[in-house]
């Protein structure tokens with residue numbers, strides 16, 4: 138019903154194109170994340186959706202209605218910003234009631250002191266709505282406090298509450314967690330996911346943090362230099378990136394990439410080893426991508442390197458290896474027991490999971506081709 142549709146959106150600032158024919162459909166109730174590096178146009182696209190910014194070309198529709206020329210206030214979307222912009226002199230309850238006062242009360246009803254007396258019934262309804270949202274967000278005990286008496290996470294929740302009282306068709310959030318410290322950010326991710334599950338309202342969420350996008354979204358749209366490169370569920374994008382830029386942006390530590398070559402026999406030459414492909418390809422330079430968890434230590438491994446650095450995360454250890462023929466250190470995920478066996482600067486042998494290897498053309502497009510799981514003699 139309230140499907141959101143962005144069609145061929147274009148936007149330039151001066152001579153600089155910032156959005157180049159961007160299209161995206163968001164289903165009702167979905168949690169969709171726009172994720173990409175800083176400056177790629179995420180905020181601009183969200184502002185165009187909200188109506189705060191005007192596109193140069195293209196069409197925005199909500200629930201089948203063309204809203205391209207509809208003012209922000211009439212789109213019934215709630216924007217939650219990075220800075221919470223709460224009124225410091227108002228209580229939490231009054232902060233949350235503000236959007237209702239603006240929408241539901243005539244001018245005289247908004248007068249201080251006398252307004253609540255004149256519009257008593259409307260106030261009672263609004264107070265009920267505020268209490269209900271406060272219950273949902275578990276901030277009822279905070280209703281009488283001022284924003285200055287709240288922690289960062291609590292302020293975040295109040296800002297959300299203020300957006301929720303209007304029952305918008307969608308919440309638009311632009312990097313709402315980036316002002317919080319690391320631990321709280323992780324906690325708020327879980328809270329936002331949980332809130333989305335309970336509300337079942339559409340969330341459009343902007344972040345430069347790929348981990349945030351991976352953990353929270355139903356679908357993510359990966360943006361770079363004014364384009365959406367790929368849209369899909371996090372697992373799908375992580376496992377099946379459609380180009381090298383997406384593969385490199387999503388995942389931490391980043392995917393390993395190697396300049397390699399399809400040989401004249403149609404198979405792949407990768408750092409000194411020939412690997413069989415399911416289907417031989419024509420001779421060409423290619424880029425090979427392998428995620429750290431798809432490499433493993435093995436005494437009989439076909440590759441070898443010297444341990445340059447052990448990145449110990451407790452549950453996993455990422456070994457950084459200097460490998461002859463590789464342009465940069467190769468990162469391999471090991472379990473702590475395995476990692477305990479290796480010594481810095483020592484030589485280790487490793488191998489790869491052939492069905493997890495990704496191939497890309499030298500231009501960056503994904504090659505729809507897989508490695509054979511067994512070597513052809």
Ligand SMILES: Nc1ncnc2c1ncn2[C@@H]1O[C@H](COP(=O)(O)OP(=O)(O)O)[C@@H](O)[C@H]1O
Pocket residue numbers: 150155173174175176177178179180181182
């Ligand atoms: N009002 C503006 N005037 C001029 N340039 C802008 C304006 N807003 C954004 N830009 C530029 O547009 C590009 C995209 O910005 P933005 O959408 O904020 O990116 P993101 O949110 O992905 O970091 C950036 O290069 C930015 O400098």
Ligand SMILES: [Mg+2]
Pocket residue numbers: 179180181311
């Ligand atoms: Mg931004």
